[in-house]
Amino acid sequence: MKKLYTFISLLLIISTSLAQEKAKVLVSSDQNNQIIIKWYTETIYTENPVNIYRQEKNDLNWIKINTIPIVRKNQLSEKLKEQDPLFNIIENKILGSRAKDLDGITKFVIMIRSVEYPEFSEFLGIQFFDKDITLGKEYRYKINEIENTKESELGLSEWIVADKYIPKSAPDSLKVVQNDYSANFSWIPNEDLFMGVYLYRAINNAEKEKLTSVPIIASADEQGNYPEIFFTDDSLKIEESYSYEISGIDYFGRESKLSPKITFTIKDISPPPPPDKLITEVVGKNVRLYWENKNVPDLAGYYIYKTSMNDTAFKRINNTPIGKEYHTYTDSVKDIGVHNYKVSTIDESGNESFSEIYPAVINDIFPPAKPKLLIASADTGVIILSWQENTEPDLLGYYVYRTIDSDSKNYSLLNADPIKENRFINYLPREVKNNFLYRVIAIDSAYNKSDYSDFAITRIPDAIPPQKPVIKSISQEKKGLIVEWLPVFDLDLAGYQVYRAEKDKTPIQLNVNLIKGIELFTDRLALPNVDYNYFIIAVDSSGNLSEKSELYAAKLCIETEVNIDFRKITVEYKKKKQHVQISWEVKSDNEIKGYIVYRKTNEQENFKPISGLLPKPEFTDKNISAGKEYLYEIKAFTTDNKQVKSKTKKISIP
Template identity: 25%
Template sequence: MKGFIVWACMSILTLISIKGWAQQDSALHIIHQVEGDKVFLRWAPGSPGSWLQMNENGVEIAAIQINPSSDTGGWPDFELIEARHLPWTADRFRAESVVDTVDEYTSVLGQLLHSAYGSVRMGQDVPAALTQSDELMTRYSMAMLAADLSREAAISAGMRVEYPIDTAVRVLFRLILLGDGENTVNDTSYVLVDPKISADEPPVPLLDLASEGDHTITLSWDRIYHQSHFSAFYLERSGDGGVHFQKITSRPYLSSPAEENEEIDYIYIDSVQENYHRFVYRLIGITPFAQLSAPSPGVTAMARDLSPPPRPLLTPLTFTDEGPLLVWSLNPVPTDFGGFQIEKSSAPDRGYLIVDTIYSSSRNQYIDRTYDPVFRHYRITAFDTSGNQASSLSQYVFTVDSIPPSAPAWSSGTIDSNGITTLHWHPGSEEDLKGYKLYYAYQPDHVFTVITDVPYFDTIIRFPMDLKNLSEDVYFKLVALDQSYNHSQFSEILHVKKPDRIPPDAPIFKDYDVGENEITLHWALSHSKDVSRHLLYRRDEASKEFAVVLEFSNMEFTSLVDNNLKAGTAYEYVIRAVDDDGNYSQDPDTLVLKTLSGRKLIQLVPWQVEQTDLGISISWSKAPSEHYLYRVYRQVGDFTLRRIATTTSAHFLDNPDLLEAGNYTYRYLVIDEDGRLSEFSQPIQITVVKE
């Protein structure tokens, strides 16, 4: 868009209403560049509002020389250079365009500065004001960009000047953004110019490696590094190995604000007509002074064919005498067709192996004479000359297989204290082995329940078991399956013992006899099946801790004579059971007994035994103390003498209904209040006659 366009009558002075929506809080931003005995000042307003203010009121430019050798006795006054530096007028833009001395960016600036704002016609309500604000922001952004890209545009926008300077003296420039007092602010900015510090050449930009696509080449370069030096870029391309370069686009490359917020790199995608043609790319930066950098080092890249061929159509497989027969079709056949790959696998979605490669597009059948029953999944993969591939859907080959695999063999099995069960078995030798199924039961003769519903291929498995039941043992069996789902015989049963957390039943004391220096104990053993031993503890009345008197694992050991005891001393006994997992019985039975005091044995009391109509009557003369006990024993024929009663009464009747006809022998002994025993009485024999 070269040439001057006649603008409408509405000038920038009609934008009083838009000023109220623009920001007024940004100062001028100034940079400078020294070239020999000239300094170039370049500035830009920081907001759309300050841009409008600058366009209408201009900036004041003043300077002072800072000469360390002079002694003026104080700070010198600023010397006014321009009282009101303004952008070109509309007439100036027209005149310059008539003689064709302005570039396209200068023409754009003329329209941005002096053309009418279309949004002003919308009125003064809120939606109209928002639209006017957006239009002002757009014009402001375009004006700043045009001034960056063109020296003439920056001059015409009133944002660039050049002055001669004394190369021996530093100069401090002052720019004041002028205002009319209404909705404006006067901002002041300074820049110190040292003529001894000349402008360096712009840094050389750097292109990253290019990404090669299908008819596209993606170029990228670092945003953080480049945006601190350049406002825009030119991208150039060479198709003859870097001898001649041409700009890819006629206008400089810019990125949108959205891209700047999201991308860490500048990105440009170059579309090319031909794949596999090598291009050399280079980058040229444009500084805010509209100065071009030296080209970057070249980056070579070419577009590549990434489009795969059509997917082949593989029909269901049939099994012949020679092996599986594969039949397929490919429609259409691409012009860059490369060939077909015959592939097979043990799974439908992974692990495919190449069986053979066919390079003819007209061939569409193949027999796999290397058939292995492990690999029953087949597919056809078409590829082109660029290596792009497309695979058919897989097909499964069905064969008649009635031979089951051999029964698995166990290696080991454990269950830890948390119930984690680990089982390991030896792998089967069959090539078509598909996996294993695992079963368990709590008794070897019970029905086994499956653990793995689907074939499990590994030879080691871990899973949790419930420890909160009374079964201490778990039994496992395995079956093996092949690819045709033939089941093997069950393996041998593997017996695994669970960690036992349940204590055994407690043993209890049944009877006792107390002597002067000994105590005879009788007990009933624990009924738990997993008891491995019993422990009998004792402590006397002077001790705090129990000591083990007896430890035994003989399940027929039910009594003990504890001798060498002190007469007249109390002893406490405890008996506990321990199972094969080390669990002790809870709430142990406790028995407190006292040995006899050592006094003389008490004398027997005269007694008599006779048969009456009511039974066998046993009576004694009065005992020496009312606390004495009579312990009565009876012997039937030649059987063992057994205790039948203990009583404090002077008379005892043996129930005749319990007696059979025959000879009965009776004896008794006396127990005093200290637990001392008399000797056994002489036996008295009675013959019972039944009518």
């Protein structure tokens, strides 16, 4: 009962003075030169009749102003019940129970309706109009309860000067705070003047409307403290302009003046979800990024950020966002080493979210051989791919790509993580009837990727251009550079065109006539010590040109030997600092550019890089777990892009 009493205490205006009084008596002037008297008890109304007495200022006499005792009526008017059908239920509750036996919710409803409907207050026997007054004089009123022909005082009003009613000012300090896409409201309650407030809202300068059908009542706790938020409007929309005003409603059902208007526009402040499952794919000096992302309605696109190994500040590398329908980007880099990437999503309001940071190592290690003998066999709703297994000892796995209807420029990656088996099952809807083309690449533990495999198709198209040639090798002889490539298996193959390009120069075709029946060309015009890029284009008998092969870099030069010796490697667990300290000594005839530390556990098959390019022979591994055993290797990189790997060092973490 104590919690209920606290809950309805504001509604009944039961202040500290109620300890001496049984009822709170409220008085107010109206527009008709009358004084309205209204009284509330803890049970809202009394079962016993009451008399009302008036006293004039400086007069000791009390005058009874009602001709007959005032008591609750036994029937509510039909007109009132038609206005609000809830009065049918309220009437039954009141007539069927004693006032003191009504539950708290019923009292709450009776209290609200007695304020909104003066006729209902008269039904309850808690309201009276004193017409026999003189304007300008000061009065107060006393309510006496009659029980067994004896009267006892229920409550005494404050003094009031008889005057014309003037609407009061609205409650002070209306405050509106946006919280995401909602608006939270608070103000300074005035329990002596107002039972609650009405909140009005206008959208985009339209006509204002009342947000709630009943007054908003700010209830204090037992210590008299109010909550920070009195009301929340959670029906707001982005880019809409909203204006709010409040008015107080007094205990006689009258609204105050409106408060000053507060207007604001809802802005989109929620960033889109960041890209997920970012993959960096390194092919030569090209880094291809793949990512996934949830589809959100206001997504504008993606930005790519990069930092090189000697810089910690990320720089955006695309001036305009990548279209939201794309999930890949290729970055051409010049420097060998570690490059870190992250991808951001940006929405139409400019909110941006960033992915995790993913490294890409550019080096000159030979990639795995391209997968061979790719075969695609189709069945209902499924395509099974198989190919000849690669034999490289550091092979990490394979990536599988697919395109539709010979769209050879827009392949989609099918597996986010490399698969270890030389077999892949692609499940498709049964009703799909497109031509599907597949190709596979191999990836090793250093994240070097092979050339793409030959195409595998589920249904032979009527006509396609020759397959993309693949340069197998470029070797050196005294007279020039020998370019060799794998044969393109095409029934109507007419021959090949060989191209060479220098930096920032247009590629030139080296052969005048198509090369037929041989996959070899000797470039006798290559100049020594010049960096070249070669590519091959296959041509069929109809003049269709294949995609140009991947660029193959070569230079007519003499390779220098690498002589690097790891003399001493120390791996220590620092218990106080909870990290592993690694240091080493190197003897080298070559100029060393830096080092990269690799690590794996016994459960992992391959080493993975855990550092960037280090200028000094030392590294601290802080990302360790107790009870684990770690294996470390170090690679030294020379200024002419050679590398040497150390022996493996093992340490157990207690």
